[in-house]
Amino acid sequence: MRLALAHLGKRESLEALLKALSPLARAAREEGAGLLLLPELVLGKMPSPPLPEALSALAQETGILLVAGHLGEGPRNRLQVFPEGPVYDKVHLYLPLGEEGDRGLLHGKGPVAFPWRGRSFGLALCYDLDFPELFRAYALKGVQAFLVGAAWPGAYAGLLEVLARARAAENQAYLFLASRADTGSPTLFIAPDGRVLGRREEEGLLLAEPDWGFLEAYREKYPLLRHRREEAYRVR
Amino acid sequence: MRLALAHLGKRESLEALLKALSPLARAAREEGAGLLLLPELVLGKMPSPPLPEALSALAQETGILLVAGHLGEGPRNRLQVFPEGPVYDKVHLYLPLGEEGDRGLLHGKGPVAFPWRGRSFGLALCYDLDFPELFRAYALKGVQAFLVGAAWPGAYAGLLEVLARARAAENQAYLFLASRADTGSPTLFIAPDGRVLGRREEEGLLLAEPDWGFLEAYREKYPLLRHRREEAYRVR
Numbered sequence: 001m002r003l004a005l006a007h008l009g010k011r012e013s014l015e016a017l018l019k020a021l022s023p024l025a026r027a028a029r030e031e032g033a034g035l036l037l038l039p040e041l042v043l044g045k046m047p048s049p050p051l052p053e054a055l056s057a058l059a060q061e062t063g064i065l066l067v068a069g070h071l072g073e074g075p076r077n078r079l080q081v082f083p084e085g086p087v088y089d090k091v092h093l094y095l096p097l098g099e100e101g102d103r104g105l106l107h108g109k110g111p112v113a114f115p116w117r118g119r120s121f122g123l124a125l126c127y128d129l130d131f132p133e134l135f136r137a138y139a140l141k142g143v144q145a146f147l148v149g150a151a152w153p154g155a156y157a158g159l160l161e162v163l164a165r166a167r168a169a170e171n172q173a174y175l176f177l178a179s180r181a182d183t184g185s186p187t188l189f190i191a192p193d194g195r196v197l198g199r200r201e202e203e204g205l206l207l208a209e210p211d212w213g214f215l216e217a218y219r220e221k222y223p224l225l226r227h228r229r230e231e232a233y234r235v236r
Numbered sequence: 237m238r239l240a241l242a243h244l245g246k247r248e249s250l251e252a253l254l255k256a257l258s259p260l261a262r263a264a265r266e267e268g269a270g271l272l273l274l275p276e277l278v279l280g281k282m283p284s285p286p287l288p289e290a291l292s293a294l295a296q297e298t299g300i301l302l303v304a305g306h307l308g309e310g311p312r313n314r315l316q317v318f319p320e321g322p323v324y325d326k327v328h329l330y331l332p333l334g335e336e337g338d339r340g341l342l343h344g345k346g347p348v349a350f351p352w353r354g355r356s357f358g359l360a361l362c363y364d365l366d367f368p369e370l371f372r373a374y375a376l377k378g379v380q381a382f383l384v385g386a387a388w389p390g391a392y393a394g395l396l397e398v399l400a401r402a403r404a405a406e407n408q409a410y411l412f413l414a415s416r417a418d419t420g421s422p423t424l425f426i427a428p429d430g431r432v433l434g435r436r437e438e439e440g441l442l443l444a445e446p447d448w449g450f451l452e453a454y455r456e457k458y459p460l461l462r463h464r465r466e467e468a469y470r471v472r
Contacts, residue, residue, distance in 0.1 A: 091468045097457045110468040130406055130460055132368035133469040140471045159405055159430045166402030169395055170366055194395045221333045224366055232327045232346040233369040235376045 001117055004028035004036045004064075005189065005198075005206040009181035010151070014048050018058065024205055025062040031207055033064060035116065039180040039187075040069035040077065040126050040149040047071055056083040065116070069125060069149035074106040079123045079149050081114055088112035088123035092131050102127070111137050119144050119212070122173075126150040129163040132170065139171035139225060144215060146175045154184020161188065161196070169194030172219050174210045192218050237353055240264035240272045240300075241425065241434075241442040245417035246280050246387070250287055253278055254294065260441055261298040267443055269300060271352065275416040275423075276305035276313065276362050276385040283307055292319040301352070305361060305385035310342040315359045315385050317350055324348035324359035328367050338363070347373050355380050355448070358409075362386040365399040368406065375407035375461060380451060382411045390420020397424065397432070405430030408455050410446045428454050 006024050011017040021038070028036045043051065051070050059066045059082040067085075072078035077090035089108025094101040111134060114121045122138030124146055135146060146167065152160040160179075168175035168190040175190040181203045189198035189208035192215045200206040219225075242260050247253040257274070264272045279287065287306050295302045295318040303321075308314035313326035325344025330337040347370060350357045358374030360382055371382060382403065388396040396415075404411035404426040411426040417439045425434035425444035428451045436442040455461075 091465050092463050095459075095463065097459070107465065108468075110465075110470075127463075131464060132372065132402075132406060133464065136368065137469045137471050156429075162398055162401045162405065162430050165398045166368075166406075169398065170368060170402075193392075194398050223331075223333070227328050227331065227363075228367060228369065229327050229343065229346075232344075233373045234346075235373050 001119075001210060001212075002031065002033045003176055003208045003210075004031065004033035005176055005178040005187050005200070005208060006036055006038045007179060007181050007187040007200040007203055007206060008039055008042065009203060010044050011042065012046075014043065014051055014054055017042055018054060022058060022062075025058055025064050025066065028205055029062050029064045031205070033207060035065040035067060037147050037176050037178045038066065038068040038149060039178045040079070040151040041180075042068055042070055045071055045075075047075065052080065052082070059083040067123070067147055067149075075104070076106050076108065077102055077125060079125050079147070086112045086114050086123070088125070090125040090128060091134060092128050094127035111141065113138060113141060113143050114147070122146045124148045126152055129160065129167060132167065135167045135171055139173060144173050144212070145210060146173055148175065148177045150177055150185060151180040151183050152185040157185040160185050164188055165190055165194040165196065168192060170224070172215065172222070172224055174215065176208055237355075237446060237448075238267065238269045239412055239444045239446075240267065240269035241412055241414040241423050241436070241444060242272055242274045243415060243417050243423040243436040243439055243442060244275055244278065245439060247278065248282075250279065250284050250290060254290060258294060261294055261300050261302065264441055265298050265300045267441070269443060271301040271303060273383050273412050273414045274302065274304040274385060275414045276315070276387040277416070278304055278306055281307055281311075283311065288316065288318070295319040303359070303383055303385075311340070312342050312344065313338055313361060315361050315383070322348045322350050322359070324361070326361040326364060327370060328364050330363035347377065349374060349377060349379050350383070358382045360384045362388055365396065365403060368403065371403045371407055375409060380409050380448070381446060382409055384411065384413045386413055386421060387416040387419050388421040393421040396421050400424055401426055401430040401432065404428060406460070408451065408458070408460055410451065412444055
């Protein structure tokens with residue numbers, strides 16, 4: 001199984017986005033990838049009602065699934081699978097004091113897993129990475145990989161990498177992270193033991209090939225999820 | 237407020253431990269530290285019934301609190317505050333396939349916080365770092381710092397560092413980690429934003445001075461704990 005991650009900067013119009021994305025989708029398909037993950041809010045917070053239809057058409061035309069972050073109705077900060085697939089709305093809105101962040105958006109209700117080729121992928125966006133609870137909920141539902149779109153400020157790229165590696169390792173799952181190129185944060189492919197297997201910091205594609213045999217052997221040797229002690233976590 | 241972390245190798249007898257520890261405790265006190273954190277299982281899994289009394293005596297004699305990992309009754313893998321203070325028993329036993337780890341030990345029942353000089357410190361040991369639930373439970377109880385003893389295999393020191401930094405950052409708390417010098421893993425002092433503020437990889441002391449004003453300003457600007465969405469984490 002091969003996936004591709006697009007390290008792609010925000011575009012100012014749907015037309016400009018499609019112009020950048022079309023060749024990436026075709027190149028990813030030619031490289032044998034079945035899915036192309038895009039970053040968070042590929043057009044920023046600009047509403048673009050025709051975006052879902054355009055991305056569905058591109059996905060069908062190129063024969064590759066597109067998983068893209070965009071502004072959905074509500075408005076909501078959304079990660080959606082095209083041409084047809086589940087829609088994840090960002091659960092944790094980024095609301096720092098004195099910054100715009102996700103202000104004015106509606107939050108999502110919970111985790112959304114995407115079954116693909118016999119595996120289960122958990123969808124998430126950017127600031128969600130600060131909340132291990134969401135990723136643990138996915139793991140307990142049987143998720144073996146995370147698809148994360150991000151537009152994380154590059155000044156804190158070190159923290160992004162630490163959190164992404166921790167989410168992968170503590171859940172023994174692959175983590176695919178596509179970052180917006182204009183932020184200065186990296187696009188990353190992370191192993192179930194937290195190792196960084198791939199990294200891209202310039203616009204373009206990062207190819208990623210998960211080794212499910214490794215994941216299964218690793219989970220068998222270190223049965224971490226079975227070592228949880230639910231009764232110890234209740235706050236009294 | 238100043239703390240000291242002892243990067244100290246396992247000793248084969250209580251006598252050898254005290255010989256190594258006495259000068260460290262005195263030096264820490266002279267440097268103005270009020271508390272000295274030691275690693276996990278300072279005598280390995282060797283039972284030593286007189287250890288608690290000996291560490292209490294040393295703490296009283298030198299006028300510094302000792303927080304030390306040792307084999308408690310049960311047997312349990314324990315982190316204990318001397319001369320008198322709470323006892324934390326390791327909640328998550330490390331039980332990888334085909335390795336001894338914590339096999340044969342009894343697990344602890346839950347988090348144990350230690351109030352000191354107007355702040356609340358959460359106690360934890362080594363493999364606990366794989367479980368964000370425990371650290372989140374502490375944060376929700378008002379803990380602002382973690383005291384962690386470890387004997388983490390040096391071959392995975394990179395993972396230890398990632399997990400320790402993530403636990404600090406996702407809870408916006410200081411994290412003090414004392415590692416056993418014989419493992420090859422580092423002793424670390426980590427900021428509430430995940431930055432590594434201090435590191436020691438040779439036997440001896442690491443001094444650590446938390447800046448509570450920084451922690452409070454950081455939590456105010458990024459009110460992460462208030463952005464949790466408990467209802468989204470339930471596994472259906």
